[in-house]
Amino acid sequence: MTNTGMFFRMxxxxxxxxxxxxxxxxxxxxxxxxxxxxxxxxxxxxxQQMNEEMRAYGANLIVTPTSSTTSGDKxxxxxxxxxxxxxxxxxxxxxxxxxYRYENVRVNAAPYVMAxxxxxxxxxxxxxxxxxxxxxxxxxxxxxRDIADAIGLKVGSRITIGYRASxxxxxxxxxxxxxxxxxxxxxxxxxxxxxxxxxxxESDDSRxxxxxxxxxxxxxxxxxxxxxxxxxxxxxxxxDGTTDTQQSQxxxxxxxxxxxxxxxxxxxxGTEFRVAGIVDTGGSEDSIIYATNADVNKLTGVTRGVDVIxxxxxxxxxxxxxxxxxxxxxxxVKAQQVTKITASDTRIxxxxxxxxxxxxxxxxxxxxxxxxxxxxxxxSQRRNEIGLRxxxxxxxxxxxxxxxxxxxxxxxxxxxxxxxxxYGLAQWLCVAVFExxxxxxxxxxxxxxxxxxxxAVVASIPPVHRxxxxxxxxxxxxx
Amino acid sequence: MDMLLELDHISKxxxxxxxxxxxxxxxxxxxxxxxxxxxxxxKTTLMNMIGCMDTPSxxxxxxxxxxxxxxxxGQLADVRKNMIGLxxxxxxxxxHLTAVENVxxxxxxxxxxxxxxxxxxxxxxxxxxxxxxxPSQLSGGEQQRVCIARALINDPKLIxxxxxxxxxxxxxxxxxxxxxxxxxxxxxxxxxVTHDALVASCAEREIMLNHGVLVGEKWNDENARKxxxxxxxxxxxxxxxxxxxxxxxxAIGFADPTKAAKTGGEEVTE
Numbered sequence: 001m002t003n004t005g006m007f008f009r010m011x012x013x014x015x016x017x018x019x020x021x022x023x024x025x026x027x028x029x030x031x032x033x034x035x036x037x038x039x040x041x042x043x044x045x046x047x048q049q050m051n052e053e054m055r056a057y058g059a060n061l062i063v064t065p066t067s068s069t070t071s072g073d074k075x076x077x078x079x080x081x082x083x084x085x086x087x088x089x090x091x092x093x094x095x096x097x098x099x100y101r102y103e104n105v106r107v108n109a110a111p112y113v114m115a116x117x118x119x120x121x122x123x124x125x126x127x128x129x130x131x132x133x134x135x136x137x138x139x140x141x142x143x144x145r146d147i148a149d150a151i152g153l154k155v156g157s158r159i160t161i162g163y164r165a166s167x168x169x170x171x172x173x174x175x176x177x178x179x180x181x182x183x184x185x186x187x188x189x190x191x192x193x194x195x196x197x198x199x200x201x202e203s204d205d206s207r208x209x210x211x212x213x214x215x216x217x218x219x220x221x222x223x224x225x226x227x228x229x230x231x232x233x234x235x236x237x238x239x240d241g242t243t244d245t246q247q248s249q250x251x252x253x254x255x256x257x258x259x260x261x262x263x264x265x266x267x268x269x270g271t272e273f274r275v276a277g278i279v280d281t282g283g284s285e286d287s288i289i290y291a292t293n294a295d296v297n298k299l300t301g302v303t304r305g306v307d308v309i310x311x312x313x314x315x316x317x318x319x320x321x322x323x324x325x326x327x328x329x330x331x332x333v334k335a336q337q338v339t340k341i342t343a344s345d346t347r348i349x350x351x352x353x354x355x356x357x358x359x360x361x362x363x364x365x366x367x368x369x370x371x372x373x374x375x376x377x378x379x380s381q382r383r384n385e386i387g388l389r390x391x392x393x394x395x396x397x398x399x400x401x402x403x404x405x406x407x408x409x410x411x412x413x414x415x416x417x418x419x420x421x422x423y424g425l426a427q428w429l430c431v432a433v434f435e436x437x438x439x440x441x442x443x444x445x446x447x448x449x450x451x452x453x454x455x456a457v458v459a460s461i462p463p464v465h466r467x468x469x470x471x472x473x474x475x476x477x478x479x
Numbered sequence: 480m481d482m483l484l485e486l487d488h489i490s491k492x493x494x495x496x497x498x499x500x501x502x503x504x505x506x507x508x509x510x511x512x513x514x515x516x517x518x519x520x521x522k523t524t525l526m527n528m529i530g531c532m533d534t535p536s537x538x539x540x541x542x543x544x545x546x547x548x549x550x551x552x553g554q555l556a557d558v559r560k561n562m563i564g565l566x567x568x569x570x571x572x573x574x575h576l577t578a579v580e581n582v583x584x585x586x587x588x589x590x591x592x593x594x595x596x597x598x599x600x601x602x603x604x605x606x607x608x609x610x611x612x613x614p615s616q617l618s619g620g621e622q623q624r625v626c627i628a629r630a631l632i633n634d635p636k637l638i639x640x641x642x643x644x645x646x647x648x649x650x651x652x653x654x655x656x657x658x659x660x661x662x663x664x665x666x667x668x669x670x671x672v673t674h675d676a677l678v679a680s681c682a683e684r685e686i687m688l689n690h691g692v693l694v695g696e697k698w699n700d701e702n703a704r705k706x707x708x709x710x711x712x713x714x715x716x717x718x719x720x721x722x723x724x725x726x727x728x729x730a731i732g733f734a735d736p737t738k739a740a741k742t743g744g745e746e747v748t749e
Contacts (some may be wrong), residue, residue, distance in 0.1 A: 005591040006583055011575065017613070022606035388571045391532055392629075393560020393588040396552060473532035 007402070009299060014406050021378050025456065029414025030373035030421065032367035034454040037444065038429070039363055043356040045430055045438045047349045051314060052094070055346045057128050059098075059319060060308035061089065061326065063335045076101060076312055077333055085309060093317035098125040099306035101296055105289065106270065109240040111167065112147060114289040116296030116306075119194035125312055129285065133277025136290050140276035144286035148278045155275055161289065162270030163299050189254060193374060243327030271299050277351035278396030370451075372459035375407055386467040387474075407460035408453045415452025419445050483485045483508045483668050484529060485635060488718055489538030491524050491691075498524040500691040501538070501718035503655055507707055508636070511659070511669045522608035522672040523641055530563050530639045531555040535645075539692035543636070560589045564630030568642035570622040574613040578625045579610040581714065582632050589633040600628040604658060620651025638662060642672045644678055656681050686715050687733055693717040695733035 001009070063085050065077050077085070089095045098121035105114040119135035119142075133155035136142040141161070143153060153159060231371055241260045273295070279285055297303045315321045318337050325335035382403075390397050423440055430438045485504040491499040499521045506512055512521045525534035528540055542562060550558065559565075560654040572581045581607040582646060601610050605622040606617075614622055623643060623691040630638055640659070644652040656678065659669055663683075673684060677686050683703040687695035696715050698704035725731045 001583075001592050001594050003587055003592055006587045007579065010573075010584070010587075013575045013580065383569060385573055387572065387586065389584070390556070391530075391565055391571075393558065394554050394583050395556055398588070471527075471533055473527035473530075 011406055011409065012404065015409055021381070023408035025375055025407070026417070028416035029411045029452045029456055031414075032352055032371045032455065033415045033418025034422035034425065035363050035418075036360065036367060036449040036451070037419045038425040039356065039360045040424035040444055040448070041423065041438060042429060043353065043360055045426065045434075046356060047353050047382050049430070049434045049436070050349055050352055050393050051345065053092070054348065058126055058338070060314050060345065061310065061311040061313045061335060062338060063309040063333050064307065065305070066329075066334050077309060078305040081310055081331060081333060082306060084331065085325065086311075088328075089313050089315065089321065090310050092313065092317075092321050094310040094314035096121075096125050097410045098188040098310050100121045100308045100310070101293065101304070102308070103163065103300055104165070105299070106162040106164060107147070107151065107289075109162075109466045110279065112161075112233060112289055113287070114141075114161065114291060114296060114299075117290050121291075122262050123421060124292070125310060126281075127280065130280045131277045133275070134279065136276050136292050136295075138294060138389045139273060140281050141273045141295070142277045142290040143275055144288050145280040146286040147289060148275070153275050153278070155277055157275045158272055159275055159289075160270045160272050161299060163301075191390040192417045215351075227410055268448060284337045285350050293446050350422065368455055368459075371411075371455050375410065375456050375459035376463045379403060379407070379467070383463075383467045387462070387470070387472040390468065390472035399468050400464055403460055403464045406455040411453035411456030412449060414456070415449035418452060422448065481508050482506065482509075483539075483543060484670075485539075485541040485544075486529070486538040487541070489528060491528060491533070492536040492677070493647065497691045497719070499528070499688075500721070502693055502715070503717065504686065504693075505712055505714040506527040506668065506670065507710060507712060509663070509666045510670055510684060510707070511682045512664045512671070513679035513685040514670065514688065515671045515674060515676075515679045515685055516688035517674060519684070519690070520688040522674075525688065526639055526641050526670065526672045527602055529637075530565060531559045532733070539671070540568040558590055560585075560633065562636045564635035566623070566626050566630050566640035566643045566647040567640065570614070570626045570646075571621075572622055572625055572629075574614055576608060577613055578609045578617065578621075578628075581614070582629045583627045585632050586598075592655060597632060598627075600632045600643070603631070604628045618651070619646050619652060620648070621657055623647060623651065624658070627655065633661070635667070637668045637670065641671065642675075643671060644675060652678070656735070664704055666730070685733075690725070692719045692721050692723075694723050694731065696725060696730040697732045 007356070022272065063077070065075075077099075079348070086095065086097055089097070098117060099115035103116070104112050105112055115229055119137065123129075131142070134140075143158065143159065147153070151159070180186055252279075274290065279290065291299070313321060322337055324334045355357070386403075389402075390396070427437055430436060482505045484504070484617075486502055486504040488497060488501050488503060490497060490501050501527070514525060524533065528535050529542075529552075531542075534548065542558060545558070547555065547558070567675050572578075573584060576584065578601060579594065579597050582600055583592050583594060586592045586597060598607060598610055601607050601624075604627055606621060606628065608622050609617060609621055613624070617625065623646070627643075631638075638659075645654055647655060659671070660681065663669055669682070671678060673679050678701055683700040683706075684698050685696065686693060695714055714728060715725065716728070717724050717726055720726070723731075
């Protein structure tokens with residue numbers, strides 16, 4: 001047998017023939033590694049999970065057409081551009097999106113905003129929407145709670161929706177833009193405007209400039225713009241709005257009757273839909289009628305691009321994403337953050353992460369103390385053996401190497417078992433709390449095992465050092 | 480005759496206490512010396528200084544002419560593993576290593592591990608069939624024999640045994656003393672620390688300590704004494720000016736270690 005062979009024979013004898021002591025050291029390392037690995041996995045998994053959960057509470061990024069695209073026509077963002085923009089967002093992280101095409105329509109001659117949507121997209125993006133009934137499908141619409149209450153509709157009721165091209169005339173853009181700027185908040189608060197929740201959210205966030213801009217862009221794009229919608233709705237109360245609308249109608253060459261501008265205020269004709277469901281969000285969505293894109297195309301007789309794309313983007317740096325989209329002027333779209341959502345997301349996730357890391361740090365210190373004390377006590381119990389080895393001619397460094405390697409073995413065995421148990425715990429916690437499993441983080445796993453070994457070795461340094469520097473005679477005299 | 484060990488006015492002082500007080504002693508190659516005295520007389524302290532496990536506060540220890548006080552810790556460890564075999568009263572076997580592995584540990588720190596040689600050493604002490612037993616599976620006598628096999632494995636020039644039979648019954652005591660006798664016949668120098676008169680009487684020469692002071696010396700083998708003196712060996716002595724101390728060139732004899740320690744020695748008649 002070589003000396004190396006003897007070294008390992010002594011090592012394995014120390015580990016496997018002193019099972020109870022070895023078990024203590026391994027268990028100490030195991031508990032430490034399991035706790036730390038579990039916490040570290042949760043530290044990583046929880047913010048990710050929370051981020052995804054937060055994403056379900058609406059969009060954090062909206063994309064609207066730029067004015068250059070929309071000033072001349074009402075093309076909106078075509079499907080190719082929607083796809084391209086979505087690719088850009090997806091490249092930076094997970095994403096969910098929904099598109100909205102807004103049109104001004106009339107129900108019983110009263111003006112309302114109708115949104116053409118893909119029900120699946122909207123459902124996927126807005127988990128917080130409370131739906132009584134079902135999502136829109138062909139021939140069936142989803143109406144806001146405010147509309148349902150105003151008109152007295154229930155799920156299954158019939159609703160006749162009329163479309164007037166004049167309500168959506170784009171020539172009102174110039175006036176409308178000005179109007180929007182000042183009236184955006186009222187539009188937002190009363191109806192949400194045709195930029196959907198966008199102007200509302202930003203207005204809420206006191207970012208009136210951006211809000212106004214966003215509304216204006218949306219308004220221009222859809223031409224059913226907020227100002228028109230708001231003005232129309234406000235026609236009962238807002239003289240300016242009505243005037244604007246009428247002026248724009250007359251200037252666009254509307255037919256006249258008896259020398260006066262034709263008023264179709266009593267015209268209740270339109271297409272009949274069934275109410276599939278009623279949406280209740282407590283926000284602007286309660287004042288909008290949602291239909292499928294196909295129904296909106298059929299109702300308006302025009303197939304065009306969308307006015308707004310709402311994204312729930314998982315990108316870590318949303319500002320950079322916004323900038324990168326806005327820098328691509330050739331795309332003719334403009335991206336904006338929904339600051340309220342992103343700021344609260346970031347704040348909650350940062351708070352959670354900080355909390356978990358602080359807890360982890362405390363546990364790490366406790367683990368160090370626990371493992372350290374156990375290993376230290378085990379080594380201290382072998383002072384006589386250390387003294388004997390010195391008496392037999394062993395150098396302090398040779399004894400140090402033997403004991404450190406032994407401690408490292410305890411740490412490695414404990415670390416491996418502890419990491420496995422820690423992963424199991426983290427997995428169980430995630431399944432119990434978030435109802436999803438988490439993948440094993442190999443980097444963290446290796447770090448956990450190594451840390452357990454290092455802690456065990458570091459913990460054995462003081463007692464081994466103390467025992468080896470004392471004269472063997474002194475150690476052997478004790479007992 | 481070469482002197483293997485020379486102690487020149489060595490003292491070990493702890494504060495006010497003189498554990499060993501100004502001792503002069505020479506031990507020739509091949510001698511079997513017993514250091515006797517009651518508990519606390521400084522026997523073990525003296526043994527530790529001879530065994531390079533402790534250093535004297537004053538004086539000089541020479542092993543084969545090398546002054547130990549000139550050596551650093553590493554060199555002392557080298558002297559220990561190359562020249563000295565240690566036998567302890569409490570055996571100090573590594574509890575998780577088998578008998579043969581305990582013997583091999585001494586080889587491991589000395590030079591190269593050789594299991595066959597370790598088994599032969601165990602065979603020499605009559606424990607070949609117990610070679611793969613753990614210390615907990617061995618009796619006290621067997622453990623002491625493993626300890627002796629471990630002390631012998633590197634062919635040391637000097638065997639230092641501290642109360643080697645202190646924890647053994649008569650039967651095992653006899654086995655151990657027989658082993659020492661064999662080693663002595665093979666020319667190994669043996670220094671045994673004991674308070675047992677029987678064990679001491681097996682040695683060629685005995686010196687007696689009392690509270691760290693040399694108080695007596697006697698020879699159990701007259702031929703050995705003559706050979707020692709012929710080679711220029713001188714009786715042990717102490718510079719301590721204490722009543723009953725053996726300070727001069729004349730050895731003070733003693734009959735029974737315990738009795739002598741209490742009453743003082745008797746003049747040896749030439």
